[in-house]
């Protein structure tokens with residue numbers, strides 16, 4: 001099975017490119033009429049492709065090649081060696097190293113002056129450029145197999161629909177999952193996990209599932225509808241997804257003692273020396289505590305909220321008070337939580353009224369604070385403790401919580417824990433995606 005992968009720009013933020021320079025180690029490049037199709041032209045050096053007036057133009061060593069321009073797309077391959085793309089910066093941030101890909105490149109017109117770049121290659125080749133970016137090779141072999149199946153499945157059904165881009169998935173971790181190409185030496189443990197799960201994916205009702213994953217659930221995973229918007233309408237909450245539902249990571253699964261905030265307080269305050277009560281408790285990401293001074297919050301939070309409001313997708317999740325002003329911060333109040341404890345609605349009481357922040361990622365992002373060295377909170381499974389000064393004003397806020405990431409679907413740290421406890425990858429996947437079936441492509 002072969003898939004199309006959209007290659008984003010150097011910053012991994014957009015599928016639009018101004019121009020692209022392509023080469024190969026031998027110098028040979030082939031222009032084909034379609035992937036695996038007939039040879040139209042061959043080049044013996046680097047070529048640059050750009051869009052002028054809505055048409056693709058090719059130049060060979062600086063000389064435009066007349067007669068090869070196209071209003072739609074061209075296909076470039078190299079003879080059994082990687083195609084090198086200059087300036088994509090996919091080799092661990094080294095600008096000077098060209099990105100390397102095995103397969104056929106499609107270069108297509110996207111607008112009057114922008115082109116799109118995508119790679120057509122076997123899904124197992126894609127996997128070799130994905131898996132190590134998503135999970136350390138040192139993780140348990142059964143956990144690596146779980147990640148391989150989840151990553152392979154994700155490529156066939158990402159959360160963002162890339163249909164309009166004519167690709168299955170893109171290569172950016174900001175949108176889909178990171179695909180670095182084939183510059184690096186691939187760890188044998190990674191190769192092994194890919195081979196031992198070759199062409200295996202998870203399906204539900206005969207279709208690839210939405211295989212969401214994150215780092216650490218902090219004792220309990222989360223329902224899809226408590227964290228994500230509908231991918232098409234952006235409505236929140238979206239319809240639930242049967243196989244993306246909350247499960248406990250530990251022994252207490254049989255007898256969930258508590259729910260909502262009490263559950264998070266219970267998980268957070270378990271003995272830090274006891275690494276066994278939950279499959280993810282072995283890792284330091286299981287719990288966190290951040291302390292903000294009132295000055296740090298006052299100095300940053302209203303700017304951060306304004307910044308988030310300017311992003312179209314976030315705007316509906318930030319509700320301003322009637323004053324539309326951000327006053328002196330008085331108190332943080334959890335307004336709504338999921339049963340698994342994730343904060344879904346946060347009230348920030350200020351002297352100018354109460355701001356309401358909705359959705360876990362937006363809530364986590366509101367706490368971005370360079371002074372406190374925080375990019376965003378690790379998770380939204382949080383609770384607060386306020387310390388007031390002698391005048392009754394906020395002096396310090398402690399934010400405590402468990403987990404890292406959204407907590408929906410496969411949890412990497414938990415998968416490693418379950419594997420160490422003796423579970424095979426099939427059983428671990430059944431735990432995280434209940435009701436999904438392990439199928440072969």
Ligand SMILES: [Zn+2]
Pocket residue numbers: 158160162169170171172175176177
């Ligand atoms: Zn994407």
